[in-house]
Amino acid sequence: MDLKIIDFYFFSGTGNTLLVVKKMRDTFEENGITVNLHKIEGSTPDEVNLDHMIGLAFPVAVFSTYPLVWDFIESLPRAGGTKIFMVDTLGSTSGGIVGPLRKIVSENGYNPVGAMEIQMPSNIFFIQDEKTNKNKVQKGLEAAEKYALDLVNEKAEWGRVPILSDAVNLFSRGTLKxxxxxxxxxxxxxxxxxxxxxxxxxxxxxxxxxxxxxxxxxxxxxxxxxxxxxxxxxxxxxxxxxxxxxxxxxxxxxxxxxxxxxxxxx
Ligand SMILES: Cc1cc2nc3c(=O)[nH]c(=O)nc-3n(C[C@H](O)[C@H](O)[C@H](O)COP(=O)(O)O)c2cc1C
The missing domain is CATH 3.30.70.20 (Alpha-Beta Plaits)
Known part of the structure; x- marks a missing residue:
């Protein structure tokens, strides 16, 4: 397995996740790792290269994430130990999406090496003033850089957080379809x-x-x-x-x- 290449699949609605992904990409590249960015909405899961490390990035939506993101993740090919990490961006709280995601990728043969949730400005409900948002973005990008370095140094973790109940997850996914x-x-x-x-x-x-x-x-x-x-x-x-x-x-x-x-x- 070539750990010098990361295929980073992401979805971003309004740009927060895109900024985090670019920051992580830059940090990886500064450390000698090649990063291929792929939009989830333009990618076919079958074409994922299991010899590369896989990254997943997406926003939290209704305590879960978007159906198009779930559809992509659930269609990933069966792996034999391919390393995978995730990062999501959120305005406040996610409801523990890290748990169900770990379950899905582990059961599909991936090796979950890191998960991180990064606070960014909320893009819905109480949207704050520009200055507050700018500060939040800056803090979020600092967290993204640190997380990328932890992945490089094999210090990141994908904790065994409680699994979000299937009912909540189904409700969230249903709301968004x-x-x-x-x-x-x-x-x-x-x-x-x-x-x-x-x-x-x-x-x-x-x-x-x-x-x-x-x-x-x-x-x-x-x-x-x-x-x-x-x-x-x-x-x-x-x-x-x-x-x-x-x-x-x-x-x-x-x-x-x-x-x-x-x-x-x-
Ligand atoms: C429909 C919708 C639902 C959301 N639900 C949540 C939520 O449950 N928890 C949360 O913390 N943020 C929630 N957010 C805020 C986003 O997760 C957050 O702003 C994210 O960084 C947006 O990323 P993006 O700019 O890459 O799309 C929601 C946003 C939208 C549009």
């Missing part, structure tokens, strides 16, 4: 504000599930394949896609929209 239920759609389906939208199409290009369509010069419309990652609302230059849960219509983005559009060339 839109159904035909009226209340569910009322709460979660995004609707474009036609008075503000200028039909630029950024939301269409940026959506990880290709859930937004503009047909024949009309306004963008969201389908039911939304996982509520907030990319569309956070990166809309006209603030034309309101998120019902955000206080006073504030949005949060850790990077510019173009970072996501050019993500293959990171």
């Amino acid at each position: 839109l159904t035909g239920v009226d209340l569910h759609q009322k709460l979660f389906l995004f609707k474009v504000n036609k008075e503000k939208c200028n039909k630029c199409g950024i939301c269409v290009g940026i959506c990880p599930t290709r859930n937004i369509k503009i047909d024949g010069g009309n306004y963008p419309v969201h389908g039911l394949n939304c996982q509520y990652c907030l990319r569309c609302t956070s990166f809309c230059p006209k603030r034309a896609i309101p998120c019902k849960f955000n206080y006073k219509g504030k949005t949060y983005a850790a990077v510019k929209a173009k970072e996501f559009l050019k993500i293959r060339n990171l």
